[in-house]
Amino acid sequence: TQLLEQSPQFLSIQEGENLTVYCNSSSVFSSLQWYRQEPGEGPVLLVTVVTGGEVKKLKRLTFQFGDARKDSSLHITAAQPGDTGLYLCAGGNEGSRVGAQKLVFGQGTRLTINP
Amino acid sequence: ETGVTQSPTHLIKTRGQQVTLRCSSQSGHNTVSWYQQALGQGPQFIFQYYREEENGRGNFPPRFSGLQFPNYSSELNVNALELDDSALYLCASSSRADTQYFGPGTRLTVL
Numbered sequence: 001t002q003l004l005e006q007s008p009q010f011l012s013i014q015e016g017e018n019l020t021v022y023c024n025s026s027s028v029f030s031s032l033q034w035y036r037q038e039p040g041e042g043p044v045l046l047v048t049v050v051t052g053g054e055v056k057k058l059k060r061l062t063f064q065f066g067d068a069r070k071d072s073s074l075h076i077t078a079a080q081p082g083d084t085g086l087y088l089c090a091g092g093n094e095g096s097r098v099g100a101q102k103l104v105f106g107q108g109t110r111l112t113i114n115p
Numbered sequence: 116e117t118g119v120t121q122s123p124t125h126l127i128k129t130r131g132q133q134v135t136l137r138c139s140s141q142s143g144h145n146t147v148s149w150y151q152q153a154l155g156q157g158p159q160f161i162f163q164y165y166r167e168e169e170n171g172r173g174n175f176p177p178r179f180s181g182l183q184f185p186n187y188s189s190e191l192n193v194n195a196l197e198l199d200d201s202a203l204y205l206c207a208s209s210s211r212a213d214t215q216y217f218g219p220g221t222r223l224t225v226l
Contacts, residue, residue: 001174006157042119042205042217043158088157099165100146100209102173105157 002027004091006106014114016078021087021109024071029091031101032065032072037086037108079113086110118142119208119218127224128196136191136221140208146170147189148215149181152203164189193223201225 004025013019023032031050035043047056049065049072056063060083062075072089087109092101118141128134140147146165150158160173164183178194187208193200201224207215 004157041219042207044217045214048214090157099163099170100148100207100215102148102160102163102171103150103158103215105150105159107155107157 002029002091002093002104004089004104004106006087006089006109008109009107010110010112012112012114013079015080019076019079019111021074021089021111022071023073023089023106025091026070027091028069029104030069030094031092032069033090033092033103034063034072034074035088035090037088043088076111079111081113081115084111084113119206119216121204121206121218121221123221124219125222125224127226129226130196130198132196132225133192133194134196134223136193136204136206136223138189138191138206138208138218140187140189140206141216144208144210144216145187146209147183147187148207148209149189149191150205150207151175152205152220153199154202158205161191196225198225 007022033048034046037043047063052067052069054065060077089106090103120139122137148163149161152158162172163170167183180192183189203220205220207217209215
């Protein structure tokens with residue numbers, strides 16, 4: 001069974017601070033996705049990384065895929081109250097010739113940015 | 116907004132009852148995946164339907180069953196409800212190797 005462990009599970013920081021969320025597994029994934037989920041809504045995709053060592057930036061968010069494709073990190077610079085939400089990482093596997101990847105999710109990091 | 120809709124939004128059932136949840140996929144998407152998200156947890160894969168056929172199943176008992184229709188909308192059925200079935204049920208639609216777009220979910224409470 002593939003598992004993804006996210007840390008920390010809860011994080012509360014002040015506006016303007018930097019933070020990093022980690023997503024670790026003992027399994028190799030073909031891709032790693034990061035989602036953000038607001039209360040009462042489904043997860044919304046932020047980024048997909050597929051190559052070991054890959055780094056992607058989305059404004060103040062930086063995503064990295066580990067060299068061995070077993071772990072990933074999300075770094076937020078100068079956090080803002082609008083960044084508050086539940087951040088989920090999800091691993092995908094290429095294995096089926098049809099359909100979509102069956103995603104394995106971490107338990108999530110609940111981030112609160114205080115003004 | 117993703118274009119994926121789910122109904123109902125909220126549902127309250129009692130133990131032993133049966134429930135049907137519905138998902139309308141985004142136009143042009145032929146794959147629907149269902150996930151269960153317990154409170155404080157990440158979503159867990161239940162099963163996936165591709166072109167009306169089941170295409171993979173997670174670690175859920177047979178009382179969780181599904182269906183996909185010719186228009187690619189889908190249903191999730193749960194029989195003999197248990198208290199632990201209380202969760203947010205999410206569906207996600209996609210095309211092959213494309214981004215999965217999640218609906219807002221159905222919040223199921225089992226009393």
